[in-house]
Amino acid sequence: MQSKTLGWLLLAPTLIILFFFGVVPFLYVLWVSFHQWNPFAADPGMSFNWATNYRQVVFDAQFMASLGVTAAFVFFAVVSELIVGYLLAQAFMKDFPGKAIFRTIHTLPLIMAPIIVGSIWKLMTTPSIGIIPHLLHNWFGYDLNIGQSAAAAFIVTIIMDVWHWTPLVTLTLIAALVSLPPDPFEQAQIDGANKRQIFWHITLPMIRPAILATVFIRLMDALRTVDEVLMLTGGGPGSATRYVGVHIYKEVFPRTNYGYGSAISVIVLYLTIVACWLLYVSLIAPRTSKKG
């Protein structure tokens, strides 16, 4: 009993912080989402409008379009990061000259603020001064212009996200790979398993929890991408990279549409939870129930 009380006492500071910086803001956003509120309207006050904002979201073609491009962005970005991150993690498991330096350099994007990442990629992709359009033109005769081509802009935002966040995946998977016991691998080799079989039947199942944790984190992060895309493309060309985070930003901040923007935020939070839950039930729950 005493240790239980001590446990709660030790947890209390964290719970209090979580309550004030997590729960209270969420409840406030939820409250605002049921109001018509634009401080630069003729009537700048808040007026309760029931679920009008939520009804509006359903018929908002722009929001639906942004959901579509966001889903595509999240899928390609997270899958790419997982594959590249795993390959790099495997590479770092081996010894090679300059490994320490390469690993440090490889981790550098992770410590950069997203807005800086966006600035760097903007400089690298601007047609007149950017190294990437310059090289693509010289090597392949291709004129990269992300202000003009929707497909190019979309792909570049994915590459930028992969460049920024793959190190996180790599580091997580290195930790998982390092912690694997050697016995199953030795036994598999003795039994004559090849590399592909070892990967599918031993490595992958054993690092599955780490992979899923990484996917959850990246999924949630990618769904709320704002800064770097805003800096790189502003959501353009047109609405090609107006991902939900950018859409919400533009509704809430420049347009000061606080009520409607809050409703979209709540919807996106709900969709994120649903996406994570679906991922959980499809990948983890079946295994757990089999064991049970």
Added chain:
Amino acid sequence: MKIANKLGASVLALIVATGGAFADDAFWAEAAKPYQGVVLHGVTESTPPSNYVKDVLAPEFEAKTGIKVEIETTSWDQMYDKAIKDMEAGTGIYDMVYIEQDIIYAYLSRDFLVDTTQLLKDHPELKAPTYDEANFTTFANYFKGDKGDLFGIPMEAFIKVYLYRTDLFNDPEVQAAFKEKTGKDLKPATTHEEYTEIADFFTQWGKDHDEQLWGTTAQAHTGHPASWYEFFESVAPTYGVYSWGIDAGNNYAASVANGGTMNSDEAKAAMKWWLHLRDVAPPESNQSTWTEVATTFAAGRAAQGLVYGENAAWVASDETKSRVVGNVGVALPPLSDGVLADAESGKGYIGYYDGGAFGLPVTSKNKEASMLFLEYIAQNEVQPDWAVAGSRITNTATYDDPKVQDLDKKLNGYFTMLKDQGRLFAGAPAYPFHAQVREATAPIFYQILTGAIDPDTGLDQMAAKAEEELTALGYRK
């Protein structure tokens, strides 16, 4: 004897001058006494004039008063986000906020700002002998309330001008080629047709001579409001479409059907003209905001363009940043028939008179100390160097300073144009819903730029969307 007289007169003049300076210094030191230890916080856009405030005027003020001033210079979007959130929430983080001319009406409608005229009446001890509202140019009128009181201390003002490369326009070989191609003499355009001819000519010239040269700049970002502004504030007015095509006197109508002009034939012609210019502009144009347009011109990549005046000085005179120093000419933008007459009569305007002021948020905890700083930066004495650094003029006396007149020569008469013809330009219309209408219509505007929607349909949709937004905001009944 004569030498002795001259020497004596010089010494006397020196004593009077330094005595005046000492007297002024004494005022700042005395007035600042109650505010020792205060740190003022300001937020502004990172521009040459704002950086001058941060790097030069703030330290000077601190040296004279002991009041520390921290100016945060950030991006245009962030500046607004921070200022509005602070004033809306009443947190009082900022003691001074940059107010661009077009946002002042929104701020006034929300009573965000302190009436500086009244503040000085209430606190005469704060009134600096060198500060006088009468020192300002007429640009200050944009920051006045209904009763004529000042709600923002002007810190920059400039016009968006037509810059052209004098070295190219005066090159005999280029002139001959232009004459051969068009049958006309090469000179700065006065009409849209002439401007297009010149733009097409130089873009082709660049291709033919394998040069990184195009015929015009275009502030045509496909995801940033800068392109929206270029069209509605700089291009549409030259076709006679004023105030964004919204008629405030007619229930804020935007569509032609309801009495507005946002989708008028003139607006559609303006859009098509501008889209053509974008197509013959350097490839970076569809990623260019106001800053990149100036950079493109300074890099020598465009023969002409509409460039914000705040950049004119460094483009024309700073060899560390610009490749076209000494080769920059200024002219009025090309116009449709009747637009100049509209501007002369006050019915319309020919381009954008941009600028901004520093305002005191009512939520500031250091209003009096902030007022001292704003008075400091408004003095005639600090203006000339600031004008040279940022090509901005807010005080009438600044035009006569030798340093400014020297720079005016390098700029081929930019300051003279600002002084004599600035009246033909205008700031943004007095709308309190500035960013709201822009953001509501911008997605359609960007679709026009990408070609997803044709210009005629796009402008029709924008006019309808603007009216829908104005109705939702409660301005349109």
